[in-house]
Amino acid sequence: MDCYIVCNTFPPSVSNVVRAPGLRAEQLAHQARKHFDRVYYLMLKTRFDMLSRQLADGWNLDASPDFIVIHDVFLERFLNRIPRSTFVFTQVEFEPFFDAARQNHTVVYDVLAPRELEFEEAGKDVDNVNLVKYRHYLMSERAERVFVNGPKTIEHYREHFERREQVMNNPLCPLSTPTSPRERDKLLFFGSSQLWTDNSPLLEVMCDFLGKRPDIVAYLLTPEKRHEDPESRFVSRLSLLPNVRIVNSLSYTAHMALLSQCYAAIDWSRPRSERPYSTSTRMIQAVAAGCAVFTNVTALVHYWRDFPGETSDEPPTLEKISHFVDAARSGEYAPALKDAAAWNEGILSDTALFAGLG
Amino acid sequence: MNGDFPDGSLLREVEPPRSPEGSEGSEDRRVGGWVQIGDVGAAAGSLGSMPSFALDNVQMAARGARGFVVGGLRHVQDHDIFLLNHRPTVYVMTNQVDMAHLTMHLYQGRLQLTPFDRLVAANGDEDVFTFARPWAARYFCSAGEAQEFIAADGMNGPLPAGFAGLPKSVYLKLAEAMHPLQLTPYSPVVAATPACTHLVGSLIEPTKTLCAAAEKLPVDIHCIDAGSIDLVTDLDPLPRFIIVPTVTRAEETVESISVRLRARCPKPVTLAKAMACHAVPAGRVGALVFEIG
Numbered sequence: 001m002d003c004y005i006v007c008n009t010f011p012p013s014v015s016n017v018v019r020a021p022g023l024r025a026e027q028l029a030h031q032a033r034k035h036f037d038r039v040y041y042l043m044l045k046t047r048f049d050m051l052s053r054q055l056a057d058g059w060n061l062d063a064s065p066d067f068i069v070i071h072d073v074f075l076e077r078f079l080n081r082i083p084r085s086t087f088v089f090t091q092v093e094f095e096p097f098f099d100a101a102r103q104n105h106t107v108v109y110d111v112l113a114p115r116e117l118e119f120e121e122a123g124k125d126v127d128n129v130n131l132v133k134y135r136h137y138l139m140s141e142r143a144e145r146v147f148v149n150g151p152k153t154i155e156h157y158r159e160h161f162e163r164r165e166q167v168m169n170n171p172l173c174p175l176s177t178p179t180s181p182r183e184r185d186k187l188l189f190f191g192s193s194q195l196w197t198d199n200s201p202l203l204e205v206m207c208d209f210l211g212k213r214p215d216i217v218a219y220l221l222t223p224e225k226r227h228e229d230p231e232s233r234f235v236s237r238l239s240l241l242p243n244v245r246i247v248n249s250l251s252y253t254a255h256m257a258l259l260s261q262c263y264a265a266i267d268w269s270r271p272r273s274e275r276p277y278s279t280s281t282r283m284i285q286a287v288a289a290g291c292a293v294f295t296n297v298t299a300l301v302h303y304w305r306d307f308p309g310e311t312s313d314e315p316p317t318l319e320k321i322s323h324f325v326d327a328a329r330s331g332e333y334a335p336a337l338k339d340a341a342a343w344n345e346g347i348l349s350d351t352a353l354f355a356g357l358g
Numbered sequence: 359m360n361g362d363f364p365d366g367s368l369l370r371e372v373e374p375p376r377s378p379e380g381s382e383g384s385e386d387r388r389v390g391g392w393v394q395i396g397d398v399g400a401a402a403g404s405l406g407s408m409p410s411f412a413l414d415n416v417q418m419a420a421r422g423a424r425g426f427v428v429g430g431l432r433h434v435q436d437h438d439i440f441l442l443n444h445r446p447t448v449y450v451m452t453n454q455v456d457m458a459h460l461t462m463h464l465y466q467g468r469l470q471l472t473p474f475d476r477l478v479a480a481n482g483d484e485d486v487f488t489f490a491r492p493w494a495a496r497y498f499c500s501a502g503e504a505q506e507f508i509a510a511d512g513m514n515g516p517l518p519a520g521f522a523g524l525p526k527s528v529y530l531k532l533a534e535a536m537h538p539l540q541l542t543p544y545s546p547v548v549a550a551t552p553a554c555t556h557l558v559g560s561l562i563e564p565t566k567t568l569c570a571a572a573e574k575l576p577v578d579i580h581c582i583d584a585g586s587i588d589l590v591t592d593l594d595p596l597p598r599f600i601i602v603p604t605v606t607r608a609e610e611t612v613e614s615i616s617v618r619l620r621a622r623c624p625k626p627v628t629l630a631k632a633m634a635c636h637a638v639p640a641g642r643v644g645a646l647v648f649e650i651g
Contacts, residue, residue, distance in 0.1 A: 062651040249544040
């Protein structure tokens, strides 16, 4: 039997621009391969066209034998023609496709994040939010099996899920493992990347901290900030420090290579209603690459047995940051990071998720 | 433009009017030499003597000058910045604010860094500028090297075959053609062969790039001159793009370059763009963009 992972962003084997759903697709494909004859990534043509237009006129894509693009018009014919297979859907936006697929095939619904909370934070109107809630309800009711990213999200949807037997915890976990040991001499910290997140308290503290500690070399990874953005004044201050390198964004391979040179990664945003449920991809990737992390109290605290770093819902202070950076530099979090690597390995080799579907 | 006539034959021999600030201590005001604009701080002694002008007198300094040495870039007006594009220029960086202004002018497209430009740290320590902006390291040189650069009228760096003797305006045209391409939606990690080191600023907007060697990151875009295609050793892992700046001519055609590149890469190589910006008797000056994978 074959398995199709329905993608809404490109997996790392296809593109160098990888977002959380792309990483999730790669993780699911890896977990499914033990149970199926063949695992494919499947993308609809409309989605493919939209994404490839964003990627500088359709360049930057690799051909991959496992990556299939199906024209929306031929979707029904495709679903009727292929032998019975398993389809995994990560996004609620695929609900019409999900409904068509479940006529002849096994369908799995994968919950990566509470989408309606993201919509609310992004200021979408109430109809959109309600539509997302409704689609989530339909998909979780009708799916053969439901995967959920972490216990915090399971708790959030407790009412939906309490009638379901086949709800399985499957935390987001990148496939990449720590690279060969290399001198870790850099500190990485982040500016906000979403419209509804604000990292200015962190950037303000980092201005003071890095100004006083020229011995620390740091990379700031942040989208370009315009003058009206409250973070821009701190980014300007940081740009004048000789020990701070500011980068807008990196390709997936360069990002992972940079993480392998860092001993710590810091990402702290003002707490909002969506933040406690967030499983920050930045932080998950950092831990997978062997970096200690400093972040908000998010769903990640339920991930690893011993958190490899510090969490705080209070705005970071100079003392907190100094203590964390010095502890990370001296290797204080190394046992917790080793433990997290073993935990990640356990997630990726979990055979219970797709058992009985292949 | 002076750059189009290297012998300076079209330059008028005129005495520029005296500037109240810049006239002090400058005896040699012959037109056709290099001029100093603004205060270059500690580097003044090592760059050689030349007429000096105040920063508010850039228009006057530009008359007939063969090249500029600019100190205090932060005080130069935006409309004066365009003038600096048209002569070989040595930018003396006195502090981080100067560096931030250079970045801003490059980012906003007013200024281009070409093989006719060099950066010098006023205090002799370029490391304080190049950690935060490793792309600038390609253009930084010592005061002694800058003096040689001035003596050679800005034509002493390694360049790909066929590029020697081209005026600065050609590199500006190359930058105008190449910068809007925006090959990657992220900041690319760039590597370059020695002959292309000073050409990177004309091929890709430099402030958005990371430096593969300095930052030890896998390469996204590799700039390779046609003569080095068979010699380059660091193509593993393969970059996403290879840019070949070249003068296409009978003995070095687009096809011959493509065939040689395909022989070096285990993945499919596709010619994504061929940009030609200037005609010379031997052929066309431009750059070929190959996509890998």
